[in-house]
Amino acid sequence: DQRFNGKVLFLTSDEVVVPAVSDKLITDDMIYEYNPDGSETGFTWKASDHIDEMGFSATDRAEIKANPNMGNEASAGDWIHLNSMSTLGRNKWYDDFGDQRFHPDNILISSRQAKILAIISKKTGRLVWRIGPYFDKGTPEHELGDIVGQHHAHIIPHGLPGAGNVLLFDNGGMAGYGDSRTIRTFSRVLEFNPVTLKMVWEYKGADVKGGIFSLALGAAQRLPNGNTLVTV
Numbered sequence: 737d738q739r740f741n742g743k744v745l746f747l748t749s750d751e752v753v754v755p756a757v758s759d760k761l762i763t764d765d766m767i768y769e770y771n772p773d774g775s776e777t778g779f780t781w782k783a784s785d786h787i788d789e790m791g792f793s794a795t796d797r798a799e800i801k802a803n804p805n806m807g808n809e810a811s812a813g814d815w816i817h818l819n820s821m822s823t824l825g826r827n828k829w830y831d832d833f834g835d836q837r838f839h840p841d842n843i844l845i846s847s848r849q850a851k852i853l854a855i856i857s858k859k860t861g862r863l864v865w866r867i868g869p870y871f872d873k874g875t876p877e878h879e880l881g882d883i884v885g886q887h888h889a890h891i892i893p894h895g896l897p898g899a900g901n902v903l904l905f906d907n908g909g910m911a912g913y914g915d916s917r918t919i920r921t922f923s924r925v926l927e928f929n930p931v932t933l934k935m936v937w938e939y940k941g942a943d944v945k946g947g948i949f950s951l952a953l954g955a956a957q958r959l960p961n962g963n964t965l966v967t968v
Contacts, residue, residue, distance in 0.1 A: 743777060744770045745843070747821045751812040754784040758804040761812040767821060767843065767856075781843075781861050783816045789863040790852055791870065795914035805849050817849035819887055824855070826894040829931060837864045838891075838930070846889035846904065851882065851912045853889050853902070867933065869916035876933045880926065882918040885911040888955035891930070897962040901936050903927045905954040905966065908941075923948045925956045925966055939966070 746768045751761055762784070769779040792800070804813025822844055824830075829838035841858040847868075855865040867877040889904035908920040922942035928935050941948025950968045957965045 742772065744772070745821065745823065746770065747818060752784075757784050757787055757815060758801045758813060760804055760806065762804045763810075763812045763814045763817075765816050765818040767845075779858065781856060783818065786861075786863055789866070790847075790850065790854070791866060791868070792850075792913065793870075793915045796869065796912075796916055797914075799914040814849060816847050818845050819848045820844075820846040820889055822890050823858075824891050827891055828894075828900045835931070844889060844891060844902075846886055848885050848887065848907075849911055851884060851886075851916055851918065853883070853886075853904075865930065869912055880928055880933060880935055882912075882920065883926070884918050884920045885909045885951070886926075887953060888957075892927075892958045896958045896960060898927060898936065898958055900930075901927050902930050903956050903958060903964070905950075905956045907950055907952070907954055909951045921949065923950050923954065923968065925964060927964075939964070 749763045749765045752764050753761055754764060765783045767781040769777040771777055800815055804815035806813045824838055824842050824844060825840050827838050829835040830840060837855060843856040845854050850869050852868040854863045857864045868883060871877050871882045883906050885907040887905045887907060889902060892898045892901050892903050904926055906924045906926050908923045910919045912918050924941055925939040927937040948968055955967045959965055
């Protein structure tokens, strides 16, 4: 018999009013950690506590405040819409180079609505690495092109081809607020080096016969032989 001894992270949300975000009711995404026996470890994280670390312009913040992605029939504004979360796990950036941003316990999050990927320090709760919401010329992430409505952003696990790179399914559609809003009419799979922010590999749905365009969901996973499984 094998026994699972790891801790468990939960990505959840609550409907609250947070004046720093908006005077309207928002869906505020949160992370909780539990021990295997079901008790809380004490680690909690709330997206609204860290809005000042997310790189929004004054125009973005004004739009979020006025309309935090309320939707047509939503009772609360889904302002950040975190759709994936995972610990980094063992990786070369920490093992070989001692880069504390990539401590194995740190957490990578993906905000579909705000066009942001970020790493949360497990020790402090602060964002220690971020790309987006801007991908303008002159920004370090410009070469990557805008990520728009992305899903399943994760560090390729140790032992697989491309280990340590970030891999994600970049949906397209519309995402962002104010100055950062972007519209793209195809999906792509993107792999990049999270230290240099250089693109390693891109698979564009626009280059495929018939195209690939998934406004919702989607994922990409690196296989042991170096191929990539993509779901649309």
